[in-house]
Amino acid sequence: MPRWTVDSPITLDFDQVTALRVRVISGSVAVLAAGDRCCLDIDHVTGPPLQVSHDKGVLTISYEDLSWENLPGWLKPQPYSAAITVTVPPGCQVQLGTATARAVVSGITAPASVKTVSGKVVLDGMTGKVDASTVSGDVDAQAVTGTIGLRSVSGDLTLAGGSVSRMRAKTLSGRVTADIDLDAASRVSVGTVSGPVAIRLPGQAAAQVDLRSGAGRVCS
Numbered sequence: 001m002p003r004w005t006v007d008s009p010i011t012l013d014f015d016q017v018t019a020l021r022v023r024v025i026s027g028s029v030a031v032l033a034a035g036d037r038c039c040l041d042i043d044h045v046t047g048p049p050l051q052v053s054h055d056k057g058v059l060t061i062s063y064e065d066l067s068w069e070n071l072p073g074w075l076k077p078q079p080y081s082a083a084i085t086v087t088v089p090p091g092c093q094v095q096l097g098t099a100t101a102r103a104v105v106s107g108i109t110a111p112a113s114v115k116t117v118s119g120k121v122v123l124d125g126m127t128g129k130v131d132a133s134t135v136s137g138d139v140d141a142q143a144v145t146g147t148i149g150l151r152s153v154s155g156d157l158t159l160a161g162g163s164v165s166r167m168r169a170k171t172l173s174g175r176v177t178a179d180i181d182l183d184a185a186s187r188v189s190v191g192t193v194s195g196p197v198a199i200r201l202p203g204q205a206a207a208q209v210d211l212r213s214g215a216g217r218v219c220s
Contacts, residue, residue, distance in 0.1 A: 006042055007049035014038040018057035019093040024050075025063070025080035026100045026119075033107030034087040041086075047079035059086070138174075150176075164188065171195050182207060 004012065017038040022029055027046075040059070042050065053060045061084060082101075088094075094112040096103055098119045105112055106124040114121050114132045121132050123141040132139045133151040141148065141159045147166040150157040156175040159167070163181040167188045176190050179200040186207075190197050196216075201207065211218050 001053055001055040004052040005049045006052055007045055009044060010040075010042050012040045012052070014040070014054055014059060016057050017054075017059045017088045017092055019059070019095075020086060020088055021058065021060040021062070021095050022084070022086070023062040023097045024082055024084065024101050025098070027081040028083050028102045028104075029096060029098060030085045030104040031094055031096065031106070031108065032085065032087050032104075033090040033092075033109070036089050037087050038089070039087045040084070043083035043085070044081075046081040050082055050084075059088075061086075181205070 015038070020031065040052065040061070048063060051062055051064050063080065090107055090109040092108065093110045094105060094108055096105065096113070097115045099117045101116070101119045103114055103116060103119055104122045104124070105114060105126065107126065109127045111129040112126060112131070114123070116134045116137050118136045120137050121134060121139045123130060123132060123139070123144055125142070126144045128146045130144055130146065131149040134155040135153045136155050138156045139150055139152065139158065141150070143161040144159065145162045146164065148159065148164050148168070150159070150169040152171045152174045154173045155171070157169050157171055157177070159178040159180060161179065163183065165183070165186055167178070167180070169176050169178070169190045170192070172193050172195070174195045176192060176195060176197045181202055182188070182205050188199070190199065211220070
């Protein structure tokens with residue numbers, strides 16, 4: 001299995017990438033669909049080196065001692081930062097986790113999962129099953145079609161454009177805003193404790209709506 005220890009800018013090309021796994025602390029990560037081209041471009045690395053491996057089509061980018069489960073524990077100030085851009089085929093599955101890094105995922109048609117503690121998440125032009133969760137970072141989704149799951153504690157959740165078949169958004173105190181198209185089989189579920197919710201649908205949309213509030217105001 002090819003492995004690289006990266007402590008300075010580098011560009012790597014790969015013959016095939018069917019699944020991408022990224023775990024970083026701070027900085028930025030962009031995952032872009034670009035035909036059949038598979039390329040990793042690391043613009044800078046601060047602190048310990050990144051570990052990169054490519055095994056049977058699975059490209060993994062992470063730190064040696066960082067796992068999905070201990071990401072929140074890395075919020076204390078540390079010299080861990082990297083700027084990463086990965087181009088993969090649209091059908092590449094994506095699993096991305098950050099502590100404070102900004103994450104952008106664009107054009108992916110395979111299942112994609114993005115987790116962050118306080119970094120901002122941007123999802124653009126994606127199709128299929130998309131899940132994004134954050135503690136305090138905002139999630140902005142644009143022209144996303146398919147099954148969408150958005151979760152936050154205090155971060156805002158925004159979905160603009162696209163036609164969803166299933167959408168589930170949950171937050172404690174963040175704002176939920178969705179401007180979407182629905183078809184006859186679509187289902188949308190939004191739950192919040194104290195955050196405001198705004199759902200906008202086309203004027204010709206036909207939908208059964210159930211609104212409930214413990215203390216907030218409801219307008220239709």
